[in-house]
């Protein structure tokens with residue numbers, strides 16, 4: 001009788017541990033999957049992971065998955081002397097403004113939209129993207 005109770009308790013403990021482990025795993029996959037379509041929640045931190053996610057959802061369409069640029073779209077950002085030469089704060093300021101085709105600095109005749117065309121990006125989102133871009137620069 002006593003022994004049985006203990007076995008049940010142990011079994012419950014194991015099941016509980018498995019459940020907790022399983023939930024934690026589900027949560028992390030759900031977060032990374034959903035993150036591509038939804039805005040990052042406030043207070044998500046400035047980690048490079050966020051920057052990579054935001055980059056791929058907002059910037060990769062024009063600048064390529066690895067920021068190597070796309071023909072007739074965004075420029076290569078890994079070798080951009082312009083980006084490399086700017087401080088992080090100045091690069092964030094540039095991203096907020098973009099570079100319209102009317103800007104004399106525009107070389108492609110294609111516009112770089114403010115915030116990459118995603119007005120929902122906050123300053124700290126843009127900082128995360130810059131932090132991520134710094135890891136790609138050559």
Ligand code: HEC
Nearest residue numbers: 058059062073074080082083106107108110111112115116
């Ligand atoms: C709709 C396409 C598009 C999107 C989306 C886009 N860009 Fe751009 N981006 C461009 C184009 C086109 C240029 C080049 C403009 C020119 O001719 O000077 C550019 C230029 C830049 C430059 C300057 C590069 C240089 O060497 O002059 C940076 C930095 C940059 N983009 C970063 C980003 C980031 C970061 C994002 C995401 C937040 C982003 N872009 C989203 C099209 C885009």
